[in-house]
Amino acid sequence: QVTLKESGPAVVKPTQTLTLTCTFSGFSLTTRGTRVNWLRQPPGKALEWLARIDWDDNDELYSTSLKSRLTIFKDTSKNQVVLTMTNMDPVDTATYFCAASRQLGPLDYWGQGTLVTVSS
Amino acid sequence: DIVMTQSPDSLAVSLGERATINCKSSQSILYSSNNNNYLAWYQQKAGQPPKLLISWASTRGIGVPDRFSGSGSGTDFTLTISSLQAEDVALYYCQQYYSPRLTFGGGTKVEIK
Numbered sequence: 001q002v003t004l005k006e007s008g009p010a011v012v013k014p015t016q017t018l019t020l021t022c023t024f025s026g027f028s029l030t031t032r033g034t035r036v037n038w039l040r041q042p043p044g045k046a047l048e049w050l051a052r053i054d055w056d057d058n059d060e061l062y063s064t065s066l067k068s069r070l071t072i073f074k075d076t077s078k079n080q081v082v083l084t085m086t087n088m089d090p091v092d093t094a095t096y097f098c099a100a101s102r103q104l105g106p107l108d109y110w111g112q113g114t115l116v117t118v119s120s
Numbered sequence: 121d122i123v124m125t126q127s128p129d130s131l132a133v134s135l136g137e138r139a140t141i142n143c144k145s146s147q148s149i150l151y152s153s154n155n156n157n158y159l160a161w162y163q164q165k166a167g168q169p170p171k172l173l174i175s176w177a178s179t180r181g182i183g184v185p186d187r188f189s190g191s192g193s194g195t196d197f198t199l200t201i202s203s204l205q206a207e208d209v210a211l212y213y214c215q216q217y218y219s220p221r222l223t224f225g226g227g228t229k230v231e232i233k
Binding site (some may be wrong): 037039046047048049052061063064097099101104105106107108110111112113 | 121160162168169170171172175176213215217220221222223224225226227
């Protein structure tokens, strides 16, 4: 059974750095074609893809508009993928999801999401 | 980035009637070497994460009722719910995975008339 779970702070202050962890089970991020993605959804708005990391050690990719603020990395031994986002702003208030894809396909499996509010 | 445009933004359909959602990509998402359209549809109910309904434009996910169907190719795609049920009230999103940077449509809210 595949599961993913996001964890991190519920509230961050403007200008702070957000660190989110996706802990997964039921698959391996060393399997060819497997990817873990981070996405977000502001309240009442559409989904936005942020970043992904692949089974391949050096393959990571970021949203064009947010690239300068994002870092994604994995700890294969812990089955975790971490996303950091710097210089948080109230417009970054959203539910953040991690989701997995296999064989370079769609997002098969999703975590429940974690709501992050940016407020002083 | 590939832009995905969904229409309508919302629709209200009577129980048992057909609901149709359209999705258009700004460039073709048909990969010619394997003849696959890299298009997925997701259903998102209130307070829940999205759920994969359709992949490769027309392949239903495991356990997805057969009243859901996907069609289209190239740049124009459609999700059809053949007979709307109460449990189908949700937001529906299309998404392309042809480009490495995934992009989604703006979503369509489906309600009961």
